[in-house]
Amino acid sequence: YVLEVSSPGLDRPLKKERDFLRNKGKRIQIKTFSPVKNKKQFSGTIRNFMNKTLFLEDNDGILEVQLDKIAKAKLIIEL
Numbered sequence: 001y002v003l004e005v006s007s008p009g010l011d012r013p014l015k016k017e018r019d020f021l022r023n024k025g026k027r028i029q030i031k032t033f034s035p036v037k038n039k040k041q042f043s044g045t046i047r048n049f050m051n052k053t054l055f056l057e058d059n060d061g062i063l064e065v066q067l068d069k070i071a072k073a074k075l076i077i078e079l
Contacts, residue, residue: 014073020049027076030056032069043076 014020014028029043036042042065044058052067 010077011074014075017049017052017067020046020054020073023075024048027078028056028073029076030054030065030073031071032065033071034069036063036065036069 014023024046027043027045029041032040032042034040037060042056042058042063044056044063046054047057047062048055054065054067054070054073056063056065
């Protein structure tokens with residue numbers, strides 16, 4: 001028998017409210033299903049997550065994105 005144990009890794013996808021809250025203050029990259037402010041890809045720092053809304057701070061200020069509009073979200077690994 002061979003038993004392999006693995007984890008999703010540092011860049012695991014963020015899908016639920018607790019994932020975003022656990023990573024509050026960290027930089028992430030998100031892709032949305034439809035354009036938000038004429039863009040579908042964003043990167044920034046998680047400032048908060050409440051009422052199914054992500055508050056992401058980027059160069060243009062605070063962006064509010066509903067959880068159901070996020071297609072993909074993951075941490076940006078900084079070495």
